[in-house]
Amino acid sequence: MDSTLAKGLAAIEWMTRQQRDCRVTDLAQAFGMARSNAHRTLQTLVDCGWAVQDPGTSAYRPSLRLFELGALVSEATDMGSLLRPHLAALAQQTGETIHLAVLDGAEIVYLDKFDSPLPVAAYSRIGGRAAAYCVASGKALLAAAAPDLSALHERLGTLAAHTKNSITDFDALLSELERTRVRGYAENREEWRLGVCGLGVPVFNARGEAVAAVGMSVPSIRFARTQARGLADRLMACARDASVTLGYRASPVPASAPLPASTTRRRRLE
Amino acid sequence: MDSTLAKGLAAIEWMTRQQRDCRVTDLAQAFGMARSNAHRTLQTLVDCGWAVQDPGTSAYRPSLRLFELGALVSEATDMGSLLRPHLAALAQQTGETIHLAVLDGAEIVYLDKFDSPLPVAAYSRIGGRAAAYCVASGKALLAAAAPDLSALHERLGTLAAHTKNSITDFDALLSELERTRVRGYAENREEWRLGVCGLGVPVFNARGEAVAAVGMSVPSIRFARTQARGLADRLMACARDASVTLGYRASPVPASAPLPASTTRRRRLE
DNA sequence: AACAACGTTCCAATATTTGGAACATTCGGA
C-alpha cells in the first residue's frame, strides 16, 4: 500500500469535508505529521491541479478538478443527464422534493435532486448519503436487487436505529422488502429523519438491472395514506418512463420463451 | 513533490476520464510503469475507498467517493442548491437550455444545467469546460471581474480560434467586454460551437463579487436579434433574483455616500 | 495440452519520503 498516496488522498478528502480554507498547520495537526510534510503534500496537490492556494492568505482549498471528475463518474454522468427531465417533470407535477439515488454498499448516494418549493424539513443533498434500509429509495433498490439473503445480510450488517421508527430487525426488513416488491413501491415512515416520509421506486437499465431509484420526500404532515397512493402512482409512472429512457423493455423476455403475464408484471421489481 | 501521490492522482484521473473499467495492465501501459506498481497503486485507491474492484473481472473503476467529494466543493454546493430553483424557472419559462457556470482560470466550468426539451445541437455537460472568452457565460464573468488589463491578458493567454467566429484579437475582446458591460448581458454568436449561440449574465454574492453566471444556449436558427433581446431580459431578471438569493443588494452603496442613479445601475456589472 | 495474457505476490536495490532545524514573514500585544 502506497502510504504517501493514502496520505494525500486523506488530505484532500479532509480538506474538502472541512468546507473552508485550510492551512498547513491545520493539516499537520489533523494528521499528526510535521509541518514540512503537510506543506509538501499540499504543494503536490496544487501542482497536480487538485487544490488551489490563495495567494494572499496562503491557505489551501480543493479546486474544481474534484467537481469535474466527480461529474464524470459514469453512473452519475449517464443517468444524471438522461433522467433529469423525468425528475423535473415529476417535481413539477407533484410539487414535492424528488431525488435520484444509487446504491453504494449499505448506503444510498443522492445523484440529483429537485427541491420542493414548499418549505420542508426534508434534508438531503446531492452527493449526500443515507442508510439504505432506512429510506424509500434504498428499500426500493434493496428489494429489486436482493438475490440471496446472506449477501443482503452481509451488505447491511447491524441495523442501527436512526429514529424510533427505524427497522432494526433483519427479518422485519425482509418482510418490508417483500411488501415493497408486491406493492411496486417502497415507503419510508420517518425511519431516517423524524417528520420526513418518503416513497421510492427503482429504475432499470437495458439489462434489467436496478441501477437507480427515484425517490420523493414528503413531510409526514402531508403524508396521509390517501395521498401516498396517488403520489406513488405518479412516482411509478416516472420510474417507468425513466427505465424506458435507459433502454429497459417492460417485458425483457426472450421471444423464444414467453412467460405468463403475471410473471412479466412481477419482473418489474425483480 | 510527492511523486507517489502525483502518480496516484494521475491514475484516478486517468481512470475516471477513461469512462470505462480499467485493468492493471492498462494503467501500467498508460504510465509506463511495472505491472506490480500499477497493481499496488490501484489497490491503494481501493483501500482508501476511491476506487472499486469488480470481483468477477478484477477490473477497477472510480467509486462514488469522487462524486461525493466533488459535490462538496464549496462553490458548487452552496450556489448549486440555492440557485437551482431560479434556473429551473427560467428553463421552464423559455424552453431553452440553461446553465450555471463559474470561472476557473481561462475556462468556465458548468456547475448545473437544465436541458431544453427541444432537440438542440448545444453541447455542454455538468462538470464540463469551455474557453471563457468564447462563450456568453464566460464573457459575462470576464466583463464583471476584469479589474486590470494585464491580469486579464495573463489569465487568457493567446486567444485560439475554436470556430471561425471566435474572437482572437485581445483588443477586440476588450471592446466586446465593454459592450457586454453597458448592455448588461453577454452574447456568443457561434464562437465556441458552430450552430450554437448563447447569452450570459453574471450573478453576484453578498460582497458584490461576480461568483457565477447564468447562461442560455440557443440554436443559431432560433437566435434572431428580436428574440435575443426578450430572452436576455428574462435571463437578466433570473440573474438578479439569483443574486438576491445569494445576499446581493441591488445598490450596495454605503448610506453615508449615496451615488447618482446612473452609477448605481452600472454597478450591476462592475 | 500447450501457450499466452493477466492479476497477484515477493524481494532486494533504489529512490523517495520524513521530521527536525533553521530562516523569513506576519501578526498582536506591550
Next chain:
DNA sequence: TCCGAATGTTCCAAATATTGGAACGTTGTT
C-alpha cells in the same frame, strides 16, 4: 516601535517506502 509567538517555507541526512523484475497461479485461447 519593538519584541515574541505563530506560521509558511526551505534544506538535509536518516529512515523508510517505492520500484521493477522475476516467479507463481489462474484464466481463456489456439
